[in-house]
Amino acid sequence: MGRNSGHTPKSKMQKDFYTRYIKEQNYEPTIDESLGFDTSSDKEEDFSLQKADRKRKEPKKDIILRHFEENWVKWVFSFAGIALLYFFFAFQVNLSKTDSRSLENEKDIINLNADTDKEVERLDKEIEKLEGKIESEKDKNQQQDLNIQRNSIMIENKKNNKNGM
Numbered sequence: 001m002g003r004n005s006g007h008t009p010k011s012k013m014q015k016d017f018y019t020r021y022i023k024e025q026n027y028e029p030t031i032d033e034s035l036g037f038d039t040s041s042d043k044e045e046d047f048s049l050q051k052a053d054r055k056r057k058e059p060k061k062d063i064i065l066r067h068f069e070e071n072w073v074k075w076v077f078s079f080a081g082i083a084l085l086y087f088f089f090a091f092q093v094n095l096s097k098t099d100s101r102s103l104e105n106e107k108d109i110i111n112l113n114a115d116t117d118k119e120v121e122r123l124d125k126e127i128e129k130l131e132g133k134i135e136s137e138k139d140k141n142q143q144q145d146l147n148i149q150r151n152s153i154m155i156e157n158k159k160n161n162k163n164g165m
Contacts, residue, residue: 068075
């Protein structure tokens with residue numbers, strides 16, 4: 001059997017009935033006036049708090065909530081400062097990365113320009129060689145044309161000499 005098996009909760013109607021019953025009862029003081037308590041001659045009441053030997057244990061949730069209620073401005077400025085520092089350092093890191101990349105790109109461009117200049121010089125030399133070959137080929141072709149023309153004239157002259165004799 002469970003712990004509360006003998007007790008059944010009251011319904012709403014039973015609770016309402018009980019509260020009405022209590023309100024209808026005549027008020028009877030809990031202190032018996034017939035007891036002989038010392039009366040005080042002080043007209044002022046004592047509102048001092050009783051000092052406890054130990055502090056009441058407070059739930060951690062309440063301690064944390066009270067701390068944030070009392071110090072919320074400090075926390076807001078702290079988080080804002082941390083966020084600003086984070087963005088500042090992130091910006092610095094990105095800026096330094098960008099600088100290093102630009103330096104690398106600049107070096108690559110310089111190397112590429114140097115390689116391009118070397119390649120242009122090499123191609124210019126190749127073009128000069130080819131132009132020289134073309135000129136020599138033209139001279140050869142012209143010489144061949146002259147030889148062909150001379151040979152054709154000689155052949156015609158021989159044919160004419162054979163026919164005319």
